[in-house]
Amino acid sequence: xxxxxxxxxxxxxxxxxxxxxxxxxxxxxxxxxxxxxxxxxxxxxxxxxxxxxxxxxxxxxxxxxxxxxxxxxxxxxxxxxxxxxxxxxxxxxxxxxxxxxxxxxxxxxxxxx
Amino acid sequence: xxxxxxxxxxxxxxxxxxxxxxxxxxxxxxxxxxxxxxxxxxxxxxxxxxxxxxxxxxxxxxxxxxxxxxxxxxxxxxxxxxxxxxxxxxxxxxxxxxxxxxxxxxxxxxxx
Numbered sequence: 001x002x003x004x005x006x007x008x009x010x011x012x013x014x015x016x017x018x019x020x021x022x023x024x025x026x027x028x029x030x031x032x033x034x035x036x037x038x039x040x041x042x043x044x045x046x047x048x049x050x051x052x053x054x055x056x057x058x059x060x061x062x063x064x065x066x067x068x069x070x071x072x073x074x075x076x077x078x079x080x081x082x083x084x085x086x087x088x089x090x091x092x093x094x095x096x097x098x099x100x101x102x103x104x105x106x107x108x109x110x111x112x113x
Numbered sequence: 114x115x116x117x118x119x120x121x122x123x124x125x126x127x128x129x130x131x132x133x134x135x136x137x138x139x140x141x142x143x144x145x146x147x148x149x150x151x152x153x154x155x156x157x158x159x160x161x162x163x164x165x166x167x168x169x170x171x172x173x174x175x176x177x178x179x180x181x182x183x184x185x186x187x188x189x190x191x192x193x194x195x196x197x198x199x200x201x202x203x204x205x206x207x208x209x210x211x212x213x214x215x216x217x218x219x220x221x222x223x224x225x
Contacts, residue, residue, distance in 0.1 A: 006155075031212055042117075042204050042216030043156070088155050092212035098168045099212040101146070103155035 003027050004091055004104035012110040016078055021107040023089035024071045030094050032072045034063055037086040037106070079111045115139040117217035119205050125223045131193035134220045138187070138207030146214060147180055147190050148204040156204055162188065195224045 005024045013019055023032070031050045035043035047056050049065035049072060056063045060083075062075040076083055086106045092099040118137040126132045138145050143164050148156035159178065161169040164185040173180065177196070182188040192199055200223050206214040 004155075033212060033214075035216075040219075040221070042206070042219050045213055045215065048211075048213050090155075090212070090214075098161070098163060100161070100169055101158065101212050101214065103148075103157070105153075105155045 003102045004089060006087075006089055006104035006107050008107060009105070010108045010110075012112060013079060014112050015080060018075065018077050019079055019109070020073055020075045021087055021109070022071070022073050023091075023104055025091060026070065027091065027093065028069050029091035030069075030099065031092045032065055032069070033090045033092070033101075034072070034074055035088040035090065037088060043086075043088055076109075079109075081111045081113050084109060084111050115215075117205055117207055117215055119203075119217035119220055121220055122218060123221045123223075125225060126195050128197055128224050129194040131191065132195050132222065133189055133191045134203050134205075134222075136188045136190070136205030136217060138205070139209075139215055142207035142209050142215075143185070144208045144210075144214075145182055145188050146206040146208075147188070148206065150202040150204055150219070152201070159190070192222075195222075197224050200224045 007022045033048050034046045037043040047063045052067045052069045054065045060077045064073050088106045090101050090103045145162040147159045150156045159173045160180045162182045180190045202219045204219045206216040208214045
């Protein structure tokens with residue numbers, strides 16, 4: 001059972017365009033993380049959101065946590081070729097006082113110059 | 114900058130052979146994770162340690178996989194015997210507290 005659904009699976013757009021990718025679940029998470037992964041490398045943490053409705057900005061990237069803490073979105077403004085990569089969301093489920101981290105399958109983003 | 118170290122970076126092994134991966138987390142990080150990532154998929158948790166104790170190994174195929182973190186610092190993940198379907202990227206991550214995990218570069222395993 002895939003607890004975290006990411007959409008779209010693939011996205012290819014021109015440099016300068018805006019885009020939004022989504023991470024959805026029926027589960028409530030204590031927090032949610034977004035990672036970016038490049039080929040052959042491990043994921044790199046971009047942001048953690050904790051509070052329902054929280055919005056965080058990282059340069060041209062805007063992350064939002066849903067009010068019910070079940071979903072999140074990542075919006076990129078004026079995409080650049082350097083934004084190319086696999087974007088993974090991960091939700092933290094508290095299990096017996098330990099956080100169990102569940103990953104989505106990712107959105108593979110390709111920005112065309 | 115502190116990093117999670119993993120070795121080897123690449124490993125090719127024949128099926129039915131034994132293989133082991135090593136991970137050294139960021140100093141002071143109590144939580145250590147081993148993930149498996151199949152090409153085109155997200156990472157799948159295999160085992161989670163808190164210090165030297167296993168807190169979650171529900172997705173670890175225990176008939177062939179084992180993991181240990183004897184002194185609560187570095188960790189080893191072993192597969193014996195390896196099967197073709199084990200070909201994947203094996204990622205180690207650590208966290209100081211909470212779910213913010215820092216990943217190593219991974220070990221790319223190819224079973225032939």
